[in-house]
Amino acid sequence: MAKNVSDHLVEMLKSNGIKRVYAITGDSLNPVNDAIRRDGTIEWIHVRHEETAAYAASMDAELNGIGCCMGSSGPGHVHLINGLYDANRSGNPVIAIASTCETDKFGTEYFQETHPESLFKDCSKKVLMANTPQQFSTMLQQVIQTAITEKGVAVLGLPGDVASADLEEVGTAQKNFNTKPIYRPSEDELLELADLLNSNKKIALFCGHGCKNAIAEVEQLAEMLKAPVAFSFRGKIFFDREDSRYSVGMNGLLGNKSGYDACNESDMLVLLGTDFPYSEFLPKKTTIIQVDEKPERIGRRAYVDYGFAGDIKDTLSALLPLLKEKKDDGFLKKLKTEFEKDKKELADFSEKKGSDSKIEPEYIATLIDKYASENAVFTVDTGMTAVWAARFIHAKGTRYLTGSFNHGSMANALPMAIGAAASSPNRQVIAMSGDGGLSMLMGDLAVIMQYQYPVKIFVFNNHSLGMVKLEMEVAGYVDWQTEMINPPFDKIAELMNIRGIELKDPENAENVIKEALEHPGPVLVNIYTNPDTLAIPPHITLEQMKGFATSIVKKIALGKFTEVKDSVKSGLNQINEVL
Numbered sequence: 001m002a003k004n005v006s007d008h009l010v011e012m013l014k015s016n017g018i019k020r021v022y023a024i025t026g027d028s029l030n031p032v033n034d035a036i037r038r039d040g041t042i043e044w045i046h047v048r049h050e051e052t053a054a055y056a057a058s059m060d061a062e063l064n065g066i067g068c069c070m071g072s073s074g075p076g077h078v079h080l081i082n083g084l085y086d087a088n089r090s091g092n093p094v095i096a097i098a099s100t101c102e103t104d105k106f107g108t109e110y111f112q113e114t115h116p117e118s119l120f121k122d123c124s125k126k127v128l129m130a131n132t133p134q135q136f137s138t139m140l141q142q143v144i145q146t147a148i149t150e151k152g153v154a155v156l157g158l159p160g161d162v163a164s165a166d167l168e169e170v171g172t173a174q175k176n177f178n179t180k181p182i183y184r185p186s187e188d189e190l191l192e193l194a195d196l197l198n199s200n201k202k203i204a205l206f207c208g209h210g211c212k213n214a215i216a217e218v219e220q221l222a223e224m225l226k227a228p229v230a231f232s233f234r235g236k237i238f239f240d241r242e243d244s245r246y247s248v249g250m251n252g253l254l255g256n257k258s259g260y261d262a263c264n265e266s267d268m269l270v271l272l273g274t275d276f277p278y279s280e281f282l283p284k285k286t287t288i289i290q291v292d293e294k295p296e297r298i299g300r301r302a303y304v305d306y307g308f309a310g311d312i313k314d315t316l317s318a319l320l321p322l323l324k325e326k327k328d329d330g331f332l333k334k335l336k337t338e339f340e341k342d343k344k345e346l347a348d349f350s351e352k353k354g355s356d357s358k359i360e361p362e363y364i365a366t367l368i369d370k371y372a373s374e375n376a377v378f379t380v381d382t383g384m385t386a387v388w389a390a391r392f393i394h395a396k397g398t399r400y401l402t403g404s405f406n407h408g409s410m411a412n413a414l415p416m417a418i419g420a421a422a423s424s425p426n427r428q429v430i431a432m433s434g435d436g437g438l439s440m441l442m443g444d445l446a447v448i449m450q451y452q453y454p455v456k457i458f459v460f461n462n463h464s465l466g467m468v469k470l471e472m473e474v475a476g477y478v479d480w481q482t483e484m485i486n487p488p489f490d491k492i493a494e495l496m497n498i499r500g501i502e503l504k505d506p507e508n509a510e511n512v513i514k515e516a517l518e519h520p521g522p523v524l525v526n527i528y529t530n531p532d533t534l535a536i537p538p539h540i541t542l543e544q545m546k547g548f549a550t551s552i553v554k555k556i557a558l559g560k561f562t563e564v565k566d567s568v569k570s571g572l573n574q575i576n577e578v579l
Contacts, residue, residue: 062092236250255281
């Protein structure tokens with residue numbers, strides 16, 4: 001039997017480390033399905049929605065370096081788009097195969113016809129359409145090379161007739177190249193950077209996901225400069241350790257006062273591997289240095305004075321020998337003291353358990369952090385659940401925490417957990433889901449059921465779109481159409497052969513969390529949390545307080561007295577924590 005195009009696709013995927021694909025088979029994708037079946041070495045993960053396929057492949061790539069998802073003609077590959085947006089913005093190398101109708105139907109508005117070149121343009125680094133077997137080999141090589149090199153999504157459109165056609169030899173390499181160059185500023189630039197750091201006293205480091213492979217080097221730099229280390233949400237899991245001498249917390253809406261003050265009270269702020277988008281939390285007059293592997297990012301988020309392009313590990317390895325160790329650690333001690341105060345206030349508040357069917361979410365997050373494994377992978381939904389993860393999940397051992405932190409999509413925690421469980425079977429996988437997020441892709445609990453991935457799903461069920469509710473309140477709106485009447489998620493889980501636990505009594509919470517994390521198979525805990533719990537930023541603005549008060553007055557006018565009472569009682573308790 002002659003080798004066909006799909007056979008070559010399988011060989012190229014295997015040679016680049018792809019061990020599984022996430023997809024739903026059908027029509028034009030069937031030749032690829034058959035090639036994977038006959039090869040027998042790549043696992044086909046049968047998801048229930050292609051958005052889940054894209055998120056799972058992105059998580060696979062985030063943990064293991066590369067991922068692959070596929071979608072069949074028309075709606076099949078259209079469903080990939082949201083997850084691919086997230087993967088591309090997160091810098092995860094994902095190869096997406098978008099099969100299409102046969103080539104002789106192009107341009108006729110044929111059943112399920114789309115134009116992948118236009119469709120995927122905004123959510124990928126490259127998208128190519130292989131209209132002939134001769135084009136296929138070259139385009140496949142380019143797509144994979146782009147995903148690896150540019151760290152993002154690359155899409156190959158593959159018509160069904162091309163996928164089943166005999167492979168034709170072309171003058172293109174039959175492999176890809178995962179190059180690892182040393183990437184750092186020039187010698188003159190390193191000397192300039194060293195001189196800047198040597199000549200300033202109150203220096204702070206603000207670190208993002210780009211420091212993932214440079215944790216030791218960042219801490220050496222902090223020791224040399226006696227600099228506090230603040231971090232973004234994506235950088236948190238690398239530096240927010242109990243034994244860290246330098247960590248002073250997150251900056252940003254979900255962060256700590258100490259993290260904010262480290263950035264804004266320093267004489268010099270060094271941004272390392274972060275594309276932190278919230279410029280209102282960064283100083284306007286402090287001297288700012290930015291180091292990033294993507295120089296096109298430098299200066300777009302802050303008033304940067306000095307920019308350097310380079311991998312953080314390579315750059316710091318070359319920089320450290322040029323630095324003079326500082327003796328004055330007063331600024332670092334001040335921020336560490338402030339951070340310890342912040343942590344104590346959060347710890348005190350997290351001890352409040354709540355009442356029946358209104359369990360405080362901070363208490364639950366603290367218990368998850370306490371009993372989770374030191375090798376756990378946490379996937380976090382966008383919304384209020386992200387707030388509790390940001391404040392109460394800490395770095396221990398080889399823990400990893402991720403979410404839709406750049407794209408900001410709901411419903412990401414479950415599909416990311418599927419990708420983590422499929423690709424990392426020896427790690428504990430914990431999905432911190434919101435009720436709104438889980439509801440969106442609840443059908444993919446069937447993937448957990450089918451493969452019996454031992455994912456621990458904690459549903460923070462506050463019967464509302466909690467973050468949207470809060471956004472509306474601080475803007476002075478009445479939070480209309482944010483309430484949710486939910487099904488019993490735990491009973492749905494049980495129907496899917498997933499251990500389901502309902503948690504309403506806060507006095508049972510600790511035992512339930514421990515039981516769930518120790519359960520050998522998949523488990524879903526449906527936790528009835530307080531819908532009125534607020535997420536207070538490290539600095540409350542007058543406009544936010546005026547907006548909240550306006551919203552309360554409008555609710556009173558509408559006769560929502562019980563809701564107002566609960567909101568004010570819960571809100572004042574938390575506002576007092578930061579005033």
